[in-house]
Amino acid sequence: MTPAGTVIRNQATALVGNERYLSNVVETVVRPLCLPSLTPNGTPTTPGQEAGISPGGYAYLPYVLTNAGNDAFTFSLSLVPDPHDWDPAEMAIFPDQNADGLPDNSTPLTQATLAMGEILRLVVGIRAPASATGSLLLTPVARCPNGQEDAENYARITVTTGPALSVEKQMPPSALPGEEIPVLLRVRNLGTAPAHTVTLLDQPLPLPFVLGSAQAPKGRLEYYDGTTWQQTEPQVVKGVRLVLDRLLVGEEATLTFRLKVPPGTPPGQVENLARAEGPGGPAEGRAALEILPIYQHHLGPLGNPRALPSGEGSTNDRQEAQGLAGQPLCFAHTLENAGTVQDAYDLHVEGLPEGLGYWFTGMDRSPLTPPLVLGPGEQMDFRVCYLPQEAGTFQARVVALSQATGARNTTVDLLNLLPANALGLVKEADPAPGTTLKPGDVITYTLRIQNAFASLSQVAVEDALSPHVEFVSASHGGVYEAQAHKVVWTFASLPQGETLLILKVRVRANTPDDSLVANTFLLRSQETPNPLTSNPVTHPVFSVNLLLRKEVSPKEAVVGDLLTYRLTLENPSSASLTIRITDTPPPGTRYEPGTALFFPECQGGGEALEPRRENRSLVWENLSLSGKGKLCLTYKLRLLPGAPKELVNTAQALGVSGNGAATASGKAQALALLKPGPFALGGMLLGRVFLDMDGDGTFGPQDLPLPGARILLSNGVQALTDSAGRYAFRDLEGLHQVMLDPASAPFPPLPMPENLGEGYRKRAVVQGLTVVDFPLRPPRGSVQVFRNTTLRLGPFSVEKRIVQVGDRLFVELRLKSPEPLPELTLTDPLPDGGAKTFSFAEFKGEEVLVYELEKAVLTDPEVRWRYP
Incomplete structure (x- = not known):
């Protein structure tokens, strides 16, 4: 019941970056609400009180008026006799501040002004006419200025002759669970003759009886244990009564005792009926007790919401855990509703640095959205999860706020956060990342887990393989899952320190050129639910080499001449390349500026393309070469004095694909000879x-x-x-x-x-x-040459001759080539059919081959090789 006139203000706040924006302020004013409460309550069929009255005599009925509204109000008071057998001679409401059940003075009350929550004890006085017979139903009425009233407070007054008993029962209007409340029973003889053997009893008791609390100035106390009445107080008292041998005219007797509201009693109204039996009776007195709600809650570590044994704010109300920056860190808590009514609790966290987020989940990790609604005595377990981005030590205060009362209860989470690199994943590869691979090559990956954080539990390490590789093997029990094309390691625990896992894969045979084999691995554990990812390692794939051919014209030159070189480069792959050509001119030559021409696809008139000088080499860079395409490059060198006799010029090409694959050509050479001039000396x-x-x-x-x-x-x-x-x-x-x-x-x-x-x-x-x-010195015997022949083809020459040593014939083949000739095959026919075959993967230089012959018949050899 919020007091009238209270102003409720509300304003929204928005954070955008580091800027804070405020909305307009909205105000709500609480209006007055008038609520009268008059007890004891009663209806015409069930009156709250009953009293006897003698003709011409008085009866007094006690009531309690409470202002249950949210402001001070003036209540009008009136009495309504309905129905009735007789009209009262006098009828009025009087104050009863001393709570003795009798008027404090003779001035009746017609209105009463009470502050919010204030109570006023009243007594209704009635005098019956001398001729009265029968009964009268009467209800006092308390009415607000706006017409709101409490009119259900009926009492029955019955006219008797001789003794007339009247009972009054008093209890506090309200109490909290756990409190003891005093009870007062008063019986009066308002008749015209004494009443003999009167019993004043309260049974059954609405609340537990406080042992040893019953007192009575006169009469005999007796107790009810649920079966019989006895004068000795039992361990469990279900009822209490006062037995009076005689009650004279106008005499009264009292019985007091205490009752206790059990802890956890839900809010509500408890009514208690006291009864007087004997001559002039029976008479009843009723009182109502409002049991107030208790709003109380506790928040603490999981299973210990009250933070026992030391309690709220102690070390038992604190949890500490170590976490990793970038990973959620969760603390489990228990919230308990220790009150007697249902309540809803808002949750929030205080004391966190800016940018450190948090959220609430159930114990099953499902999202939890406050407020949490708990019934009396109910508990709820939940988790608070934090997502720190930086290392450090932070103290978070978790607050549970009652929506009913605004009361707070807190518990503390202490976060000790290590930097994210305390748990690092490093991926290594052999061959080294960036190395161009060919189909069939094996890659050995090393998965390095560097753990300086904490021992990890329920660990899963996953390595998703590239579609261009096939699984070969994995260490430490790694399992290949074919459908997902990944390798998985699982560990119940992983200690601190370094752990190495080895994974081998093979590049698939059908991998297209310029494919990229990329690979990372990830780790997740109970302590790191957000997967950690390693650095990526990549390998481009290229299956063929460039074909480079070099030619020079003229083949022989003198000092001062220009040598024209032509480079032809072919790309056997379907992937486009960016080319770098490096050409090293021979000593004694000089590049002639302006002579370099570039021919895309080796067609057209050529484009001027000057080289870059790098030491003694000429470099052409960033040349585009399409898949299955070719290019040509020509340039000229001038022959200088002092040049060597043999001018060997070497060139090499390097191609880089869009994905970084590198492919090179073999070294291509061109040989030119220096012709000495007529005046050459040496x-x-x-x-x-x-x-x-x-x-x-x-x-x-x-x-x-x-x-x-x-x-x-x-x-x-x-x-x-x-x-x-x-x-x-x-x-x-x-x-x-x-x-x-x-x-x-x-x-x-x-x-x-x-x-x-x-x-x-x-x-x-x-x-x-x-x-x-x-x-x-000659050896013994002699050697005679019968015949010889020489075969020349391009840069290659072979000289064949038949020699006789003693009685044996031998064939001598002398092979010579200044340029490398790939896949060279020499076939020498035999006189009687068949042939001798000699093969070379690549031939360059000179070599002599000898084999024995049966007849001195000279045949011509055949030779072939493959140009690049």
């Missing part, structure tokens, strides 16, 4: 390796040249002797050491004056043309 060291058949130390008609012998200079430059056993080193000058490799010429040298050591090394001063021969 020393030359030459000589011959031969079997000295006559032992004179010089080459003669009978001597045999030794082809394929390896001659080396001290600076590492080497040469092989030709079919005539000759070798040559150009552009030399000064003192040099020249050596014959014994492994290529397994014959002892003849002793000569210039020999060093065993004679495989010689010292020579090169001036102009200098000759150094290596005569060797």
Whole structure:
């Protein structure tokens, strides 16, 4: 009952970012509400009081008036006799401040002004005429200024001759559960003759009796245990009475005792009827007790809402837990309605830093929306969940607010929050992330769980595989779920520290070029319901290499000439690429500015495209090459003085796809030769390796040249002797050491004056043309060359000859190519059918092949290779 005139104000607040916005203020004024309450209540059929009256005598009926409204009001008081057998000679309402059941004075009351909640004791006085017979029903009426009234308060007065008993019963108008209330019973003889053997009793009692509380100045006390009346007070008193041997005219007797409202008694009205039996009776007196509601609630940790044993605000009313930033941290609580009526409770949390959110859930984690409605004695378990974004220590005060009274009860949650990186997931891969893979390649993933947070329970680790890979194996019992195409690890618990899980997958054979194999893994546990995700690792897939071909024109040039180089690059894949071409010009050359031309799809007149200089290399970047497409690039180098005799130019291309796949070409070379000019100067060291058949130390008609012998200079430059056993080193000058490799010429040298050591090394001063021969002791027997032939095709040449050593015939094949030739196959037909076949994955340089032959028949060999 909110007091009249109270102003209820309401205003809404909105937070947008860091700005706070307020709505307009709405005000509500509580209006006065007048409610009179007059007790005891009674109806015509069930009067609240009964009294006897003698003709011409008086009867007194006690009442209590309460202002049950929300403001001070003036109540008008009146009496309504209806129905009645006789008209009262006098009838009025008097104050009874001393609560003795008799008027305080002779001035009747017609109105009473009471403050909110104030009570006023009244007594109704009635005098019967001398000729009165029968009974009278009478009700006092209390009326508000607006007409609201309480008129159901009937009492019955019966005219008797001789003794006339009157009973009054008094109790407080209201009480709370747990309180003791005093009860007063008063019996009077208002008749014209004494009443003998009068009993004043209260049975059954509406509330538990307080043992030892019954008192009576006169008469004999007796107690009822539910079966019999006895003078000794039993352990359980169901009724109490006062037995009087005699009650004289005008005499009164009283009985007082106490009753207790049991804790938890629901609110409501308790009526109690007292009765007087004997001559002049029976007479009844009724009183009503309003049991007030108790609003009380407790909020505390789960299962301990009262925070026992220490209670509210103690350490028993506090919970502490460790959490992780970015993960919800939940505390379980119990709310108890310790009152006697149903109440609704609003929940909120105080003391949190700005931005730290919270919500309420049931114990089954379902959303819970306050207010919580609880009946008397009912409890509810719930959880408060917080979602911290930063590390730190925070104290949250959880508040339960009664909607009925506004009373608060609180409990404290202490959050100790570690940074999010206290539990980290790191994904590693071998090959390293970013490495371009080919179908069939195996990737080994390492799932690294770094836990400095806490021991985790009910842990699930999931690794969703890329559609471009197939599962191979997993450590620690990881299970591959084919339908979801993922690997799952489950652990009942995972301790602090580092845990490593290994997962192997294979790139599928049908993976398209420029596909991206991406992979992460996640972890969830009871402590981290929000899944944690690792860093991603990605691998592009590309199955083919670029095809690069390089050509130079002219093949021979002199100092000052321009060499034109042409690069042709093809993309066997269907994925588009961004190309970088790196070309390293040979020493002694210089790029001629403005000569570089770019030909998309190797067509058209070409677009000018200058290279970028990077050390000695020329670099063309960001060239677009479509799937299955090709491009061409031409440029020119000028030949400078001092250039080497052989001009080897190397180029390589690197392509990067849209997804970062990298594919490269093999190194492509182009060979050009420097023709010496007519005035070129330089020393030359030459000589011959031969079997000295006559032992004179010089080459003669009978001597045999030794082809394929390896001659080396001290600076590492080497040469092989030709079919005539000759070798040559150009552009030399000064003192040099020249050596014959014994492994290529397994014959002892003849002793000569210039020999060093065993004679495989010689010292020579090169001036102009200098000759150094290596005569060797011939083996026993002889070697004779019958026939020879030479095949040349592009950069490749093969020289075939048949030699006789003793009685045996041998075929010697000498292969030579300055450029790498992929998938080279040489087929040498045999005289009697069939052939000898020699295969090379890639051939470059020189090599000698020998096999034995039955007949001295010379056939022509065949050779083929694949251009890129």
